Amino acid sequence: MSSFKIDIREMSNINVLDLKGYLDAHTAPDLEKVFQNLLERKKYNILINCKDLTYISSAGLGVFMAYIEDVRKNNGDIKLSNMSPKVYNVFDLLGFPLLYDITKDEKEAIQKFTSPKKL
Amino acid sequence: MTTTPLSSSNKEKAREERFDLSALFEFSSVINASIDLKFILGHFLLTLMGKLLSLRGIVILERANSTFTVENVKGLPTELIGQTLKINKLTDRILYVDHEDARKMPWIRFFRDQGILILIPLTLREKIVGITGLGSSVVKKKLSSKEETYIKSLASIAATAIDKGIVFSQLKQLNRRLDSKVQELNTLFELSKEFNAIFDQERLIKLLLFSIMGQIGASRYFICLQQNGAMNVVTSRLDSPINPSLPAYFPTLSSPQIVELMRKQDRQLQSLLKEIGIHVLIPLQLKNQTVGVMGLGEKMRGEKYSQLDIEFLSSLGNLAIISIENARLFKETLEKQKLEDELLIAKEIQRGLLPAQLPNIPHFDLAAVNISSKQVGGDYYDVIPLGQHRYVFAIGDVSGKGTPASLLMANLQATIRALVPLGLSLGDLTKRVNDLICENTGSDRFITFFWGILDTTAKRMNYVSAGHNPPFLFHADGAIERLDKGGIILGIMKTIVPYQEGEVKFGSGDVLLLFTDGVSEAMNSQEEEFGEEQLQQVARACLHESAGTILSKIVDAVKEHSKNRMQSDDVTLVVVKAMDR
Numbered sequence A: 001m002s003s004f005k006i007d008i009r010e011m012s013n014i015n016v017l018d019l020k021g022y023l024d025a026h027t028a029p030d031l032e033k034v035f036q037n038l039l040e041r042k043k044y045n046i047l048i049n050c051k052d053l054t055y056i057s058s059a060g061l062g063v064f065m066a067y068i069e070d071v072r073k074n075n076g077d078i079k080l081s082n083m084s085p086k087v088y089n090v091f092d093l094l095g096f097p098l099l100y101d102i103t104k105d106e107k108e109a110i111q112k113f114t115s116p117k118k119l
Numbered sequence B: 001m002t003t004t005p006l007s008s009s010n011k012e013k014a015r016e017e018r019f020d021l022s023a024l025f026e027f028s029s030v031i032n033a034s035i036d037l038k039f040i041l042g043h044f045l046l047t048l049m050g051k052l053l054s055l056r057g058i059v060i061l062e063r064a065n066s067t068f069t070v071e072n073v074k075g076l077p078t079e080l081i082g083q084t085l086k087i088n089k090l091t092d093r094i095l096y097v098d099h100e101d102a103r104k105m106p107w108i109r110f111f112r113d114q115g116i117l118i119l120i121p122l123t124l125r126e127k128i129v130g131i132t133g134l135g136s137s138v139v140k141k142k143l144s145s146k147e148e149t150y151i152k153s154l155a156s157i158a159a160t161a162i163d164k165g166i167v168f169s170q171l172k173q174l175n176r177r178l179d180s181k182v183q184e185l186n187t188l189f190e191l192s193k194e195f196n197a198i199f200d201q202e203r204l205i206k207l208l209l210f211s212i213m214g215q216i217g218a219s220r221y222f223i224c225l226q227q228n229g230a231m232n233v234v235t236s237r238l239d240s241p242i243n244p245s246l247p248a249y250f251p252t253l254s255s256p257q258i259v260e261l262m263r264k265q266d267r268q269l270q271s272l273l274k275e276i277g278i279h280v281l282i283p284l285q286l287k288n289q290t291v292g293v294m295g296l297g298e299k300m301r302g303e304k305y306s307q308l309d310i311e312f313l314s315s316l317g318n319l320a321i322i323s324i325e326n327a328r329l330f331k332e333t334l335e336k337q338k339l340e341d342e343l344l345i346a347k348e349i350q351r352g353l354l355p356a357q358l359p360n361i362p363h364f365d366l367a368a369v370n371i372s373s374k375q376v377g378g379d380y381y382d383v384i385p386l387g388q389h390r391y392v393f394a395i396g397d398v399s400g401k402g403t404p405a406s407l408l409m410a411n412l413q414a415t416i417r418a419l420v421p422l423g424l425s426l427g428d429l430t431k432r433v434n435d436l437i438c439e440n441t442g443s444d445r446f447i448t449f450f451w452g453i454l455d456t457t458a459k460r461m462n463y464v465s466a467g468h469n470p471p472f473l474f475h476a477d478g479a480i481e482r483l484d485k486g487g488i489i490l491g492i493m494k495t496i497v498p499y500q501e502g503e504v505k506f507g508s509g510d511v512l513l514l515f516t517d518g519v520s521e522a523m524n525s526q527e528e529e530f531g532e533e534q535l536q537q538v539a540r541a542c543l544h545e546s547a548g549t550i551l552s553k554i555v556d557a558v559k560e561h562s563k564n565r566m567q568s569d570d571v572t573l574v575v576v577k578a579m580d581r
Helices: A028-040 A058-073 A085-093 A106-114 B004-018 B021-032 B037-052 B108-113 B145-196 B201-216 B246-252 B264-275 B307-353 B402-422 B426-440 B532-540 B547-561
Strands: A004-011 A014-023 A045-056 A077-081 A101-103 B056-064 B067-074 B084-086 B118-124 B127-135 B221-227 B230-237 B278-286 B289-297 B364-371 B378-387 B390-398 B447-455 B460-466 B472-474 B480-482 B502-505 B511-515 B571-578
Touching: A004 A028, A014 A028, A014 A106, A028 A058, A028 B201, A045 A058, A045 A085, A045 A106, A058 A077, A058 B145, A058 B201, A077 A106, A085 B145, A101 A106, B021 B037, B021 B145, B037 B056, B037 B067, B037 B127, B037 B145, B067 B127, B118 B145, B127 B145, B145 B201, B145 B307, B201 B221, B201 B230, B201 B307, B221 B246, B230 B246, B246 B264, B246 B289, B264 B278, B278 B307, B289 B307, B307 B378, B307 B402, B364 B378, B364 B547, B378 B402, B378 B571, B390 B402, B390 B511, B390 B571, B402 B426, B402 B447, B426 B447, B426 B460, B472 B532, B511 B532, B511 B547, B532 B547, B547 B571
Parallel strands: A014 A045, A045 A077, A077 A101
Antiparallel strands: A004 A014, B056 B067, B056 B127, B067 B084, B118 B127, B221 B230, B221 B289, B278 B289, B364 B571, B378 B390, B390 B447, B447 B460, B460 B502, B472 B480, B472 B511, B511 B571
């Protein structure tokens, strides 16, 4: 059985989700629940730390697609950081780097959240 | 004092350096150390520009037959990259744009417009694979033959490296396509595994959509499924509402459609889809029947849907619809199972309420039967000894079927048994039973009910019928009495008009027949009822027999009448025969 875990850290204005394990069709609904909860609480600055994410499937990516619009509509963003090359490859294959802000580490992402947006 | 000759010799020297052989060698080692086409082209351009002191450069490569694509520019707008040119009949000589005949080579205008003056063909194995163009503010005249040779060598070294870069980038692309295919297959595999474990339609559809959003990048969608004969939108995410006439087009949709490429006759459908930003339609089919349709909006970054996308989506859709169908069947089976369990309980309750054994009543012969239908109706009969030669006979039919009917029946029996010892008149008792039932049930449930108290010494029965099928009393002289005195059906409303009591007397050989509408309304295959008349005829023919025989003859006749049909209602009969002294 694949395992998947989400830890949430609330930082000043940013919610950091630490994803661990396998994000696939089986576990995608878990992530969805967390997103739903964050949106209900009007938390729109979401940073996904992928350091311990071992695998992501299309269904997993779909969850990000399903929520990005709502988040951005509310002047927030879903940024991703600390991806392993294997996980990044899946994002890259499906063209996600053009849509999502993917940073090397958490610090860089947090800076982007806090510094005014450059267009 | 500096002199002109010296400075001119310096110039000469600088020029020599620029065209040095060791520089050629260095260029070769740098450019061949890389397999990155972009770097190779960039370095090549910069080197050439440096050698010829040019401010602008361009490289075009033949990507398809005679079609050249702009690959790299320096000092020119980057928008040029990706533009294509048709170029025919090239030779390997260096071309000077201003001196060529634009009538013979119309494409040369493109370079002229960009301020390119010199065109250097890139030759590999005697084939022109590309052209480098350079503009210049310094080189106004033709190159010397020495310079031409040098530049050609440079171009030749570059061509080899470029070729290597192209092969590598093709391999990279191929690899990426393979990776994408693997990713698609992974998605299909993962979903087929996951779908099999889910029996919840909502969750199935959610996973399907997640996978599509992730794989294809579409974020606008709808899914229609056939439900109870109509196509219903089960989920959607669109910017404008779906026109209600849209789903009507779907049952006949047999193949995937790219909205942009729809046939002329589908114009209407096409415009309905464009209204809501749908780019493709994927039919969801079971056994070649379209039972659902999935519509998807624009792909991520506005890319066009490819044939491969459509194939992938169709596979995914078919996988999903099979699982959705399985989920539906599973749910149906479960519900059926639940219903059957419930019926079993109802039957159990009913069986427990009916008397296990009829009492022995002096001077009277009794027989009774209840044959419950598959669905279990709410029939009830009872015989309760009261003492002092008195017996209560009751028969009733509770509306509805299954457990609720059984429970109401149990309620009725309990009420009767509790009230009878009060010693009130039957009319008063019936009023109380009715009021109690009314208080405890909704107005949608009711009971037709008949009961009588038989005095075996007086051979008399006082009775009340609350809207029940009137029992027949067959007198030995051939007369038939209908026991229809009483009042309103139980459970509809509280008693306003008191229940009337009737009274009948038994002569010897007289037979009382109590029955429910399962007997009189038993249907045959022509939708004809068994009927009271036939019931009377059958009974009359065997009145001389024992109560048990009369009962079984009636039951046989009813069964014969409805032999080709499933019994739809309970059949209940009570026969009470007064015997000779």
